[in-house]
Amino acid sequence: MSVTYNIHPAFAADDASLLETDLTTCQLLVLVGKGSFNYVVYNPAARKFLALKSYRFAPQKATIADIEVIEQVFDTDKLLFTNFSDVLLAFDGGNSTLVPEMHFDPAIKKDYLHLIYPEQAQELVMADTISDQQMVNVYSVDKDLFGFLRKEFSTDKFSHVNTGLLKGYRFDNDYLELNGIIYLDIQQHKFTLTVYRFGKLLLQQEMNSQTGLDVVYHLINTIRQTGLDESQVKVKVGGPVTQDSQIYEELRRFVPKLEWVPRLTGFWYINKMEEIPGYYFNNLYSLALCV
Known part of the structure; x- marks a missing residue:
């Protein structure tokens, strides 16, 4: 029925x-x-x-x-x-x-x-x-x-x-960033990481998540794996996320250059x-x- x-x-x-x-x-x-x-x-x-x-x-x-x-x-x-x-x-x-x-x-x-x-x-x-x-x-x-x-x-x-x-x-135009850029598309219980450096696609990967710290952990790990500088790489966030959300607050703690897509x-x-x-x-x- x-x-x-x-x-x-x-x-x-x-x-x-x-x-x-x-x-x-x-x-x-x-x-x-x-x-x-x-x-x-x-x-x-x-x-x-x-x-x-x-x-x-x-x-x-x-x-x-x-x-x-x-x-x-x-x-x-x-x-x-x-x-x-x-x-x-x-x-x-x-x-x-x-x-x-x-x-x-x-x-x-x-x-x-x-x-x-x-x-x-x-x-x-x-x-x-x-x-x-x-x-x-x-x-x-x-x-x-x-x-x-x-x-x-x-x-x-x-x-x-x-x-x-x-x-x-x-x-x-930020996909041409010399120091690299990571786009985060955050959806319910999952997110997609897309990494460019000076216009070249380095990685796109989808992962499951339960908390903001899950997103931060995979983000930092990806930055290190791709050889980008944590202090210089730009991160842009997309998806139904608010500035007062737990995910965004965690990202702000660890990402110096954080913007919205x-x-x-x-x-x-x-x-x-x-x-x-x-x-x-x-x-x-x-x-x-x-x-």
């Missing part, structure tokens, strides 16, 4: 008039994670984001339960009924690894992933080519979730959240989005670069 959930967006930035607006030239960019369903409506001609919704729910033990929650989001969110020009489905979660493009063979993409991670039940292995950084992001998604979303949205456009992050960070530059945002800190949904906005 299915369970009925009380579905309301944790964040919403839209306008009721959108339901009466022709959005058929717009794109729907969807980001699905464990316990989250997020999307933005994007007008590529105007390079403008028109709506944002973020739904949060308790992560379910079985994928079918996650699907039931997302089905109820569909039932309550009328904006999702729009016939968009394109729909991009992006996945946050599962295992992922970066492979140099020159060494990538699509026929053995599973092998790249399984050199690091054990094969999972109901696993589908996919790959995103990031040509401007000569990398391929190989990642896994759950087959049932993938099949459900693909059918619901009738799309063949897919991506991984880290692919969007890698593309988005290149819009921030800027809102993706070169794009326009409705006023309600401007009221939400830009770094909150940097991963979602960056999907506009993946379509």
